[in-house]
Every structure is written in C-alpha cells, then in structure tokens.
Amino acid sequence: MNGTASGRNISDGYEIPRGRMTEQLRNTYKIADDRVLGAMNTVPRHLFVPNALQSQAYKDNALPLSVGQTISQPFIVARMTELLELSGRERVLEIGSGSGYQTAVLALLARKVYAIERIQSIASVAKERLRNLGYRNISYRVGDGTLGWQIYSPFDAILVAAGGPEIPQPLVDQLAVGGRMVIPIGEGQKSQVLVRVTKTEKGYSTENCGPCAFVPLIGEHGWK
Numbered sequence: 001m002n003g004t005a006s007g008r009n010i011s012d013g014y015e016i017p018r019g020r021m022t023e024q025l026r027n028t029y030k031i032a033d034d035r036v037l038g039a040m041n042t043v044p045r046h047l048f049v050p051n052a053l054q055s056q057a058y059k060d061n062a063l064p065l066s067v068g069q070t071i072s073q074p075f076i077v078a079r080m081t082e083l084l085e086l087s088g089r090e091r092v093l094e095i096g097s098g099s100g101y102q103t104a105v106l107a108l109l110a111r112k113v114y115a116i117e118r119i120q121s122i123a124s125v126a127k128e129r130l131r132n133l134g135y136r137n138i139s140y141r142v143g144d145g146t147l148g149w150q151i152y153s154p155f156d157a158i159l160v161a162a163g164g165p166e167i168p169q170p171l172v173d174q175l176a177v178g179g180r181m182v183i184p185i186g187e188g189q190k191s192q193v194l195v196r197v198t199k200t201e202k203g204y205s206t207e208n209c210g211p212c213a214f215v216p217l218i219g220e221h222g223w224k
C-alpha cells in the first residue's frame with residue numbers, strides 16, 4: 001500500500017502536472033467542490049492509462065483504454081463527481097468503471113463504492129490496479145450495470161459513465177430518496193446530455209447539466 005488510497009499525496013514524479021490539471025479544473029472549468037479537487041489532485045491518473053500514454057495522463061483529454069473504450073476526460077470526471085454532492089458518508093454505485101480512475105476518485109470521497117463493468121478483460125485490470133493502489137472500500141462486479149446491484153441498494157448516489165437512450169428504471173428504483181444519479185442520455189450513440197436525477201418520495205426530478213460524449217451504455221436498459 002503506498003498511501004494513495006488514504007488520500008495522502010505521494011511523491012510519484014507527477015505532482016506538477018497533476019496540480020496543473022487540478023488548477024485548470026478549478027479555474028477554467030469552475031469546479032468548486034474542494035473535496036473533488038483534492039481527490040483529483042491525489043489519484044495517480046498516469047497509472048490508469050496505457051503505459052505509452054502516461055505522459056499525457058494529466059492533459060485535458062479522454063484517452064483510449066482498450067477494446068474501443070475510453071478513460072473519461074478529467075473535466076467530465078470532476079463534473080459528474082461534483083454533481084453527486086458527496087460528503088463522505090455515501091454508498092455509491094458506479095456503472096462503467098473502465099480504467100477504474102473514476103472509481104478511485106469516488107472511493108476517496110464516499111464511504112463505499114460498488115463498481116460494475118461489463119467487459120471482463122477491462123474489469124480484471126482495473127480491479128487489480130485498485131487493489132494494488134490500496135483502495136479498500138470498493139466492491140467490484142462484472143455484469144450489466146443497467147440492472148443495478150439490487151442486494152446492496154438503496155444507493156445514496158449513482159454514477160453512470162456510458163451513454164444510454166433513457167434512464168434505466170432499475171437504477172431509479174435502487175436510488176435512496178434524496179439520492180442523486182448522474183447519467184449521459186441521448187438518442188444517438190455518439191453524443192448525449194448529462195442528466196442529474198434526484199429521487200423524491202413520489203418519483204424523481206431531472207436537471208439538464210450540459211452536452212457530453214460517452215461510449216454507449218450496452219445492456220438490458222441501455223442500447224442492445
């Protein structure tokens with residue numbers, strides 16, 4: 001364990017680019033939640049990207065992962081996380097864990113993260129990486145995240161990192177009253193609107209949080 005998971009900054013040679021990325025999130029993208037900025041300034045993003053791309057890890061880009069998937073742009077990770085308004089006590093469901101980078105950010109900001117990824121090869125790499133980095137508050141599963149993870153519900157927050165045609169009903173059902181879900185929704189598979197869903201006593205309300213572009217959410221309540 002190298003201390004990363006406890007939220008301490010470690011000396012890994014990337015402090016300066018990571019700090020610059022964090023300042024850009026604050027100044028250019030107006031991310032205001034200090035806890036989110038602190039987590040982004042802590043997680044070693046270069047260890048979540050392919051080796052050949054490590055020098056680009058703190059640039060403001062999405063990067064290729066494998067089998068056609070991508071590791072999300074730092075800004076969108078920060079924005080989605082901020083929209084969840086985490087205080088540290090929450091149980092969070094994450095769908096489309098991919099590289100595990102967003103999972104690590106959530107793990108620093110919530111009590112427990114339940115992460116689901118549908119592609120086995122991607123999931124195995126991410127799971128081992130997160131374990132080696134010392135994150136201990138993550139449960140990981142391979143499967144269709146559009147069905148949620150019933151036995152651990154209700155969740156205080158849900159983050160979906162792939163774009164679907166509609167809000168999956170099982171995820172609404174598994175959200176606690178007052179809980180927040182952020183999910184990219186779009187009629188096309190290439191661009192979406194980031195939607196924040198807030199569960200209410202009677203149903204849920206939605207807010208449009210701006211355009212985004214994610215890989216498709218594939219599953220029973222996503223694209224077929």
Ligand code: SAH
Nearest residue numbers: 071072096098099102117118145217218219
């Ligand atoms: N935040 C991740 C994003 C990865 S891309 C990162 O920064 O690395 C989105 C991921 O969602 C892909 O790995 C894809 O395989 C996964 N995915 C798509 N549909 C899914 C589903 N129904 N359930 C779980 N994972 C899904």
